[in-house]
Amino acid sequence: MLYHLLVPLANTHIIFNLFTYISFRAAGSTVTALLVAFIFGPPIIRWLRDRNVGQVIRAEGPASHQGKRGTPTMGGIIIILATVVATLLWARLDSRYVVVAIIATLWMGAIGMLDDYLKIVRGKSQGLVARWKLAGQISFGLGLGLILLLWPLADNLSAASTQVPLLKYYLLTFWPPLYVLFVTVVLTGSSNAVNLTDGLDGLASGLTAISAGAFAVFAYLFGRFDASRYLGVYFLPGAGELTIFCGALLGAALGFLWFNAHPAQVFMGDTGAQALSVGIVVVAFMTGWWLLLPVIGIIFVLEGASDVLQIGHYKLKGTRILRRAPIHYHFQLGGWPETVVVARFWLIGLLGAFAGVALAYVD
Numbered sequence: 001m002l003y004h005l006l007v008p009l010a011n012t013h014i015i016f017n018l019f020t021y022i023s024f025r026a027a028g029s030t031v032t033a034l035l036v037a038f039i040f041g042p043p044i045i046r047w048l049r050d051r052n053v054g055q056v057i058r059a060e061g062p063a064s065h066q067g068k069r070g071t072p073t074m075g076g077i078i079i080i081l082a083t084v085v086a087t088l089l090w091a092r093l094d095s096r097y098v099v100v101a102i103i104a105t106l107w108m109g110a111i112g113m114l115d116d117y118l119k120i121v122r123g124k125s126q127g128l129v130a131r132w133k134l135a136g137q138i139s140f141g142l143g144l145g146l147i148l149l150l151w152p153l154a155d156n157l158s159a160a161s162t163q164v165p166l167l168k169y170y171l172l173t174f175w176p177p178l179y180v181l182f183v184t185v186v187l188t189g190s191s192n193a194v195n196l197t198d199g200l201d202g203l204a205s206g207l208t209a210i211s212a213g214a215f216a217v218f219a220y221l222f223g224r225f226d227a228s229r230y231l232g233v234y235f236l237p238g239a240g241e242l243t244i245f246c247g248a249l250l251g252a253a254l255g256f257l258w259f260n261a262h263p264a265q266v267f268m269g270d271t272g273a274q275a276l277s278v279g280i281v282v283v284a285f286m287t288g289w290w291l292l293l294p295v296i297g298i299i300f301v302l303e304g305a306s307d308v309l310q311i312g313h314y315k316l317k318g319t320r321i322l323r324r325a326p327i328h329y330h331f332q333l334g335g336w337p338e339t340v341v342v343a344r345f346w347l348i349g350l351l352g353a354f355a356g357v358a359l360a361y362v363d
Contacts, residue, residue: 002028003092022220022240025090030247033086037255041078045259045266048072053120071264074116075256076272079205080109082252083245083279091244097286100147101245104140104282105275108191111136112274119270137191137274141184144282148183149176153288157234162288165295165359168232172291186290187281190297193304194277195270196326201262203328203342207299207349208276209253214296214353215283216246218360222287231361234288242283249279262339292359298352299345302327 003019010016018024049072083105091098115133148159160179161171174182198204221227223240253276259265268276280297284290294301303326310325322330331341 001089001093003090004094022223022243026216026220026243026247028247029086029090029244030251032089033082033248033251034255036082036085037078037252038258040081041075041255041259041266044078044081045072045075048074048266053116071267073120073267073269074113074271075260075266076109076112076116076268076270076275078259078266079252079256079268079272080105080275082255083248083275086248086251087245090248092241095238095241096151097238097242098245100144100286101242101279101282104144104278107140108137108278109271109275112270112272115270115274134188137188138184140278141187142180144187144285145180145183148285149180153234153236153239153286157236157288159285159288162291163233165289165291166362183285186285186293187278189304190281190293190300191274191277193297193300195273196307197300197303197328198268198273199326200328200332200338200342201264202257202260203345204273204276205253205257205260205268206342206346207297208280209250209257210346210349210353211280211296211300212246212250212253212283214356215280215287216243216250217357218287218289219243219246219283221360222289233360236288239287242286245279246283249276262342289360292356295359296353296356297349299349306330 003025006016006019010020052070053072053074084102087098087102093099111133152159158173158176160176161173164170164172194204194208197207219239219242221231222233222236223238223243225235228235256266256268256272260268277300281290281293284293306322306327307325310320310322313319313321323333324330328341328345332338336344
């Protein structure tokens with residue numbers, strides 16, 4: 001919005017020329033999202049507490065978590081508000097990248113909000129019926145895949161093709177229908193993985209901030225002709241605007257972390273988990289380097305895989321691989337304090353983000 005209002009004034013007031021720089025607007029969106037979270041976070045938390053919108057703790061969870069029962073949830077409202085406000089304020093609103101990212105955040109956030117609402121109304125942990133929740137995720141995944149196919153990222157690059165890390169001059173190409181299915185599976189799996197990760201105070205929000213920072217680097221570099229040419233990657237005209245969205249997501253996650261750090265004053269719930277996951281996935285696919293998602297989001301992958309393996313092994317063998325799934329509970333029950341698990345998982349997430357960015361530089 002500010003771009004459209006102030007850039008035309010640059011001819012008479014040179015200071016407004018700053019708004020033509022993506023780096024300046026990305027910094028502005030990050031700070032704005034952080035401030036929105038700080039300002040609106042406390043009243044939203046009070047509003048949730050006054051209406052007894054409290055977290056439902058599963059009986060089979062660690063005993064230490066029972067003390068968290070009743071902590072306000074649906075705090076993802078703070079994340080969505082901060083992300084959307086900051087993006088609308090600082091990004092170019094004629095960018096399809098930005099439009100898709102905002103719609104994705106609102107769509108999946110609404111699904112998560114409905115799930116949280118049903119959990120609280122029913123007083124049970126199942127929330128939204130699984131098939132309806134899955135239907136919402138799949139419908140958006142199919143829509144995203146079709147949008148990317150119909151409006152390619154670049155004139156000479158199909159959305160169904162991607163460069164391979166370490167082998168930049170090799171294009172991995174999918175059959176278009178298979179690509180749409182792949183996008184749907186990744187989006188659905190990622191949303192559930194982030195939801196599983198959100199089991200310890202500050203874990204999911206901190207890891208999301210790390211992932212958003214890494215993909216902000218990609219969006220900025222791949223949207224610049226000079227940088228993309230130097231790196232040997234495809235130039236994606238307009239992709240730089242995603243840097244503003246990533247900055248907003250980073251600021252929103254950090255702002256929420258202020259209230260979500262141990263001991264948490266609020267939980268993001270499905271409202272935040274769904275919105276955060278789709279935000280990262282959408283940016284990954286729209287920058288074309290979605291093969292690096294498992295590297296940058298390594299903890300999310302481990303969390304989701306550990307839960308699947310635990311359930312599968314128990315059904316086949318009748319025994320457990322881990323003390324409890326997902327994997328953060330395994331370490332917590334092994335004697336690691338909650339804060340130690342979170343800090344160490346953040347560190348692994350940072351290493352994954354650095355590795356992902358480094359892979360984009362290596363031929």
